Amino acid sequence: MTQTACKIRGLEKSFGQNHVLRGIDLDLHPGEVTVLMGANGAGKSTLVKVLCGYHRKDAGQLELMGTPFDPADAAEAISLGVVTVHQNINDGVIPDLDVATNLTLDRLTEPGAGLFVRDRELREQARRVAEGMGLTMDVRTSVGDLDVADRQMIAIARAMARAPKVLILDEPTSSLSATEAERLFELIDRLRGQGVAILYISHRVSDIRRVADKIVCMRDGAISGIFTEAPLDYEGAVSAMLGHRMTDVDITPQQGADPVLELRGIRLTSDAAPLDFTARDGEVVAITGLLGSGKTKMAEVVFGLSQPLAGKMQLDGQVYSPAHPRQAVARGVFMSPKDRGSNAVIPDFDISDNMTLPFLGAFSRGSFLSGRRQRRATDAMIERIGVVCQGGSDSILTLSGGNQQKVMIGRWLIEPSRVLLLDEPFQGVDIGARRDIGRHIRATAQGRATIVFVSEIDEALEIADRIVVLHEGAVAGEHINQNIDLTALVSQVSGPAWEEAGAEG
């Protein structure tokens, strides 16, 4: 290996109390694709943001081609040769302009650019850039008319026009189909040949298998594993990414009584296999899997937020096909969504109004709300799940993340439910609140089926009677939560495709 393109030593970054990067050491070499893996909150996006000049580092050294590198803003990072293509493709292109303008936009802002745009010349330049990238479309097409993959290519081509030394791709295949992704991989191969150091962030097995020269895992703000030897140990990488400390929660798995919710032949995406699943009365089922494994999609289908492509659902033996969350709630299917900040918290309301929001009808006479009844129910729930606050009239925003989450979950425990869906209930929740919530969910589990969607295996082990592993929209494995074979579980999370890869190669 010649020179190191980007050398990171002891990189640290904190936001207030929150120590996000705790001493990262990492080398990126020219002509090498480094895949970066990490669960939500592991710090990988912060790392990327430091590299692309969005955040300043607190401590540590960064070197680019042997010279110190400390970009003050994104423009400086780009001019020094670190270019990032973000997950949201439309951030990288201007959809209303044509391909030629998109590819040459930077020339227009260069100092010394003339007042008038010389279209013919720009088109010629753009054509050369496009050919260099193996793009075949007419440069006069409007970018908005292109498909997602082509737009992504344009975004990358724009990035490449600046001849970067390091290219960062953040989940580039998240909105691409398999064939579109293949075109992206060909482009990556080409760039690798040109000696660009590529940092590639993804969890998709198929991606990683196809492009990775090296896998780096992050966990809790530190590098938890580096895998460089072929064949790459993907399972080891997933295991390093998720970690599984043994938990000190004792669970005696419940069998569950009659089936409450049954999914038969549900297809979540067009390229996913049909999914069968049953949740029983009194049991807590954890659905786990990597990002994009279909967890959220499954929760949405059960709660009536999106429709499955095929298959049927039954609730207590009756046909169940909600078209809207309202219908789901009316049948006793409740969901506490993930990302409470954008999906659940009403920031202008106090605890009491937030807690009673779904069932205001039960707290009113005619149309008129009874503040007293709301407060009584809220105080009882605050007591039951241990929300730390002065009282129900505190603003929701004065609470810590864990306590806010308790309110959001408590909201759905006020009325009895048949199916309770909890999507990432432990997101941004400290360990104490996490234990409280888990204990309370298990204590109240009788009389309903509880389905918890979590990415972290630890969390599944802490709360569930049964763990179901999803992989690419299909069930990859199922375990009763007692003396679980963790190696098998982890290998199911990472997906069967890995072993096939070995066979093919």
Added chain:
Amino acid sequence: MGNERLLNFAIKYGFLILLAGLILYFSLAAPGFASPRSAVFVLQSVAITGILALGVTCTLVVDGFDLSIGAVATSALMLSAYAMVVLELSAGMAIVLCLLMGAAVGLVNGLLIVKFRVPDLLATLGMMFLLIGLQRIPTQGNSIATGMSLPDGSTAEGTFSSTFLWLGRHRLDFFLENLVPLPVVVFLLIAVGIWLFLGFTRQGRLMYAIGSNERAAGLVGTPVSRYKIMAYMISGVMASVGGVLLAARLGRGDIASGTNLLLDSVAAALIGFAVLGAARPNAFGTATGALFVGILLQGLTMMNAPYYTQDFVKGAVLVIALVFTFYLSSRRGVGGH
């Protein structure tokens, strides 16, 4: 901390104290200001604006905005005149037509915003233009009065019925004879009604939830679209009530009246954010905001301030109120954590 307590106190009661101070000052400085007649005059001057402002408050609550209220009010004014003078309908029919028109405009606004995804400001701006144009077509841009000549050559024979005019001009006895005009009573009734609806019913609470976090409100099963459409319909109906009262007061379909209605009522609703430190739309604040502007103008007029300074004064009040709401509240937000 003393400082923080003071800040909280200023945010909460500052505006009401300012209002009380104004009243006190004008009472001392302008003889005759502190009399029932003068108070009623203030109320009368803000009644119609206030009714419109209460309607637009409902759309602000769901994080929307209705720019078409002024145009709806003038359309109702023209429609009621046209119904009685040209079509020779009864007062009751004219009023029903106007309310239906207001509801229909609100429905269209709501559908444009919810179903066709047109941003609220643009949808209601478009509707405003459309209505301003539409109300001129039947009369070829003329005002409507008994005896006017119609496009077909005949003369309009109908008249504003006395029942209709009674709505705008009758005064109830209250302590003094013929003191309180009916529009003021209507304004106060609507203010109490909207206050109860937004503040104390579950529908009102859900509307605030939608305004604060629409996604979260939808994810607990709230029919978000229906509530948003309802907010625009309330706004449309309120505006048409305002228009009917204006027509009843004027007694003719005056094409040029009601030009200031939109700005005045939006200002009242926005000033209302500052009342009691609510920092969000609320009916009590809106009514107080409307009164505040009315009292200020009445006082200044009685102290011989020229009429052309009025808009300047309103603008200044609005800007101060907005600073109250947004700057002070944001400082409180920072201080609280």
